[in-house]
Structures are given as structure tokens and as C-alpha cells.
Amino acid sequence: DMPPTGITVVTGFLGAGKTTLVNYVLNADHGYRIAVILNEFGAELGVEKMLVQDKKGGDDDAAVEEWVEMNNGCVCCTVKGSLIQTIDSLMERRARSGKKFDFILLETTGLADPGPVAQELWVDDELLEEDGAVLDAVVTLVDASNIAKQLREGKEAALQIAHADVIVLNKLDLVSESDADEIERTLSTMNAEAKIVRSTRSVVALEHVLNQGAATGRGFWAKGVERYMPGNVAASAVHDAGIRTVCLAVEGRIDVRKFETWLEGLLWEGTKLAVLRAKGVLFAHDDDGATEAKKILQAVREVYEITPGPPSEPGERELNKVVLIGRGL
The missing domain is CATH 3.30.1220.10 (CobW-like, C-terminal domain)
Structure with missing residues (x-):
């Protein structure tokens, strides 16, 4: 019996470095097979050229129309219909090819509140029973140089921090060491439960982000x-x-x-x-x-x-x- 495939929800304010992290996952030589689900293909991901070529392959599967296989074995696709449907078709397609994903990474839009997405994935029992997928963790990227302003000006950034299992404190090259320590103290007060990982240009060891332990049991374990x-x-x-x-x-x-x-x-x-x-x-x-x-x-x-x-x-x-x-x- 195969362990379930963990789904990692990646969230963070506009400009926090989500796209850079996704790019790293799709192109780095990390040895994992990861399926990345995007809300849309952005020009900055550099996947559009490949999409055009991919479509010439004459694939008849319309559910995940936009699907790209990357050189490092990872896969990239966009949400079609509901999120659960997208994961369904992704897992079915993978099952037909006989290769299992190690992880699924779901990227949310910059203003998105991750609560409803986490809830939807968590309470859907069929996701685990039929697709063998389970919510693993919510990962929030924080732009160290802008987070103080974002917390003052609106509640989205605070919601993203509150829901996180892992916080990636990013863009540390833009702030001083003492500012970084102060930001980390603030984040720990807001969400003392989250693991905080420091990074520059969204480069993190993937074991800090993926496989946070949900796949060992039902639901993400506290x-x-x-x-x-x-x-x-x-x-x-x-x-x-x-x-x-x-x-x-x-x-x-x-x-x-x-x-x-x-x-x-x-x-x-x-x-x-x-x-x-x-x-x-x-x-x-x-x-x-x-x-x-x-x-x-x-x-x-x-x-x-x-x-x-x-x-x-x-x-x-x-x-x-x-x-x-x-x-x-």
C-alpha cells in the first residue's frame, strides 16, 4: 500500500517569491517528482514555449489541457474546473503512466487567503480514499523587506502567516541581520507553531517545505x-x-x-x-x-x-x- 501523496499549499503576498520558488522546483536537480498546480501560467515561469510544443503531441486528455513535463521529471499544469477535479485528473493521468508523484505543490494567488483552500483539501475524504492525496502543509513565503508595511496595510498577509505550517522568510539579502531577527520574533508571536526557514531568492532545501509529515497519517498531524x-x-x-x-x-x-x-x-x-x-x-x-x-x-x-x-x-x-x-x- 503506497503512502498518500502530500499536497503542499504555497501562499504568500504578491512579490514574496512564490514564482521563484515554483521555478526552482520545476528546474532544479532535486531528485523529486513534483506536480505543480498553478492558477495560471505566468510569462515569468518560462513554460509557455514548452506548452505550444507539448500540444503538438496530440494528447486527448482535455481535463488537464495545459500540462507540461519538465526536464527534471516534474510536471506543471493549471487549475481546470475545481481544485479537487484538477487533482483528480492529475492523479488519474499519473496512474495511467505508472509513475507516482512524490508531492503535489499548489500555488495560490498573491491576495488569496489560504484558509478555504486548506479546508477544501483537508475535509475532502474522497481525495485521500480515491486519489491517494492528502493535505501536507501550508507554506507561506514572506518578503522580509516589505512584511512590516504589508501587516500594517491589510489583513491578507497576516492571514497567510496565521495559517502557515512553514514560513519561508525570504529576500533576506535586502534587510539587515537585526531587522531579520526582529521580523522573525514578530512572526513567532503571530504563529508560534510554524517552522521558520530563512532564504534568499526563494532557494530552500525542499525537505523544509515538502513532506512535513501529513502523509504518515490521516490529515496533517500537529x-x-x-x-x-x-x-x-x-x-x-x-x-x-x-x-x-x-x-x-x-x-x-x-x-x-x-x-x-x-x-x-x-x-x-x-x-x-x-x-x-x-x-x-x-x-x-x-x-x-x-x-x-x-x-x-x-x-x-x-x-x-x-x-x-x-x-x-x-x-x-x-x-x-x-x-x-x-x-x-
């Missing part, structure tokens, strides 16, 4: 919560976007039904506060015959899921931890 302890992050007054990370922790086993009631009130009825992402590790009362007490919580906006967690380590401290990332917390 591995960051395991290492995250309350009090790690000092509150900062640097940004006024109002998005920050809060960690709640309580010792001992909890009643999951009561926890769900509390969580639903928070996710569904909160007016003053908005939870954008939540992750957690819970230790449940073992009243339903389950042998493993450890559970994993994941939420994107109002959609949440509590699933069986990895086995507890011998003598592991039963500390329930819930990390909330959002506004007005």
Missing part, C-alpha cells in the same frame, strides 16, 4: 504541538494585525465530549475572536473502549477533527496542550 510548551513565546507589541498564538495546557485526562462543546463554542460562536488554526494533543478518559488515550486535534477555521494520536511513550507526562492561532484571543 507535530509542532509536541515540542511547544506554554510560555515559550513572549507577547510582542510589534505588529498591530491582532493575530497571535495562545497555548493552553492542563495536566491529566480530560472528557473529550466536554472539550468538544467548549471548542465548538469557540470556533462557531465567537464574535469578538476568530480562531484561524488550532492544533492540540489531548489525553482522553478511556470510556469508549479505545486502547489509546492520546488524541490529536486539528482545526482550520470552523472545521475541526479529533483523531487517534500516535502511541504514548512509556512514562509520558499526560499534558493536554491546545495551540490557538487567531485574532482577538
